[in-house]
Amino acid sequence: MERIKTDILVIGAGSGGLSVAAGAVQMGADVVLLEGHKMGGDCLNFGCVPSKALIASGKAAYAQSHASAYGVADHVPQVDYAAAKDHVADVIAQIEPVDSQERFEGLGVRVIRDYGRFISETEVQAGEHIITARRIVIATGSSPLVPPIPGLDSVPYETNETVFELRDKPDHLLIIGGGPIGMEMAQAHRRLGCDVTVIEGAKALGKDDPEMAGIVLEQMRAECIEIAEEALAAEIRGQAGAIEVETKDGRVFKGSHLLMAVGRKANIDNLDLEKAGVETHRTGITVDDSLKTTNKRVYAIGDVAGGLQFTHVAGYHAGIIIRSALFGLPAKVSNAHIPWATYTAPELAQVGLTEAEAREAHGDRLEVVRFDFEHNDRLIAERKTAGRIKVMVVKGRPVGVSIAGHQAGELINLWSLVIANKLKMKHVAAMVSPYPTVGEINKRAAGAYFSPRLFDNQMVKRVVGFVQRWIR
Incomplete structure (x- = not known):
């Protein structure tokens, strides 16, 4: 049995675990990384990456059979399902090196390809290794929930x-x-x-x-x-x-x-968390707003922490850990600016509060602004006008944005920036977008917020009339 002492032990080489390991080792910490299955975790191997690759195959087939609106003859696509899966595998293979054991060992991380389980509050056993760490990060992710349906x-x-x-x-x-x-x-x-x-x-x-x-x-x-x-x-x-x-x-x-x-269900069953004094709840590991568990030396990030289950959330959590565990600085999680998207066609995206949540939180102070995609010239040209953006605004500040339509997952990025930095609708309105782009939708939504304040305001009209009478 080999005994190892380290600064940071990361359990799980998915998105969050890899981000912690890479950041910590490059900032001078001694890092051990455990992974009993595939490097890259669910996102690379079974989730985000393969699903988007297969969606791309579906889009290509759909485009062939729906081309007549553009002056191109429709054609029944000849789908080779196995070849589409080859495309999926090739996409994974192109991304794999970034998450590979070789890359992380090259950075200076000690990678142990085995599952880990706690044997005390500060020790984890992985195969023939017992690792003692100053800080331990649980990043084991989640797996499909299969309910006990009869049959x-x-x-x-x-x-x-x-x-x-x-x-x-x-x-x-x-x-x-x-x-x-x-x-x-x-x-x-x-x-x-x-x-x-x-x-x-x-x-x-x-x-x-x-x-x-x-x-x-x-x-x-x-x-x-x-x-x-x-x-x-x-x-x-x-x-x-x-x-x-x-x-x-x-x-x-x-x-x-x-x-x-x-x-999904959190991957916690084989960690022996009770031996570490780490408490759990129905959806995962109990953490505070700095992602610390009930054992102050142990953090939990990503899906296993039982909150929003998205790859980018795990990456965001990794940044919190770097700040807290490496530098000893205060760092707290906020979900207010965390966006998510569903990559159907049209896409569906959200950041902050939905309309129902915003009404409950803010009552009569809430204003809801809508802009339909059918008024965007670029989308008219591309015949993808089914969609709408809805912005929830309180005292000029967006508190949530919902988007359904073409490139909704791209459009939501701006609103995450706005909410994260506590910007107002005036800042979005001041932006200049190139014409014609889908991104103009965001600026037009801000315009829809200000239009009634300007064009339906009698005081504004009186001021303009007064100025025009006196201008020479």
């Missing part, structure tokens, strides 16, 4: 950890779960030639603003994706190629393949 244990099914290895195109893909993962995979597979049914126990895209989610769902239904809501799965039966899902209200959905996409 599921006897029927073959996919999760996001297996679906990208599937080589034969499903004839009819049943997806249980209408959240971001389920809806992204539904549209990608539909565009690649599969029949698709989404079975959602509540509302599809239910965590997003319903007005904006409705814009996305309308398009998905127009693409012949069946979306069954308030359809809680009660029983699953059948065999490979012939699967049935029966819901509590008696509806039965039939398909050839099944994808489970009902949510």
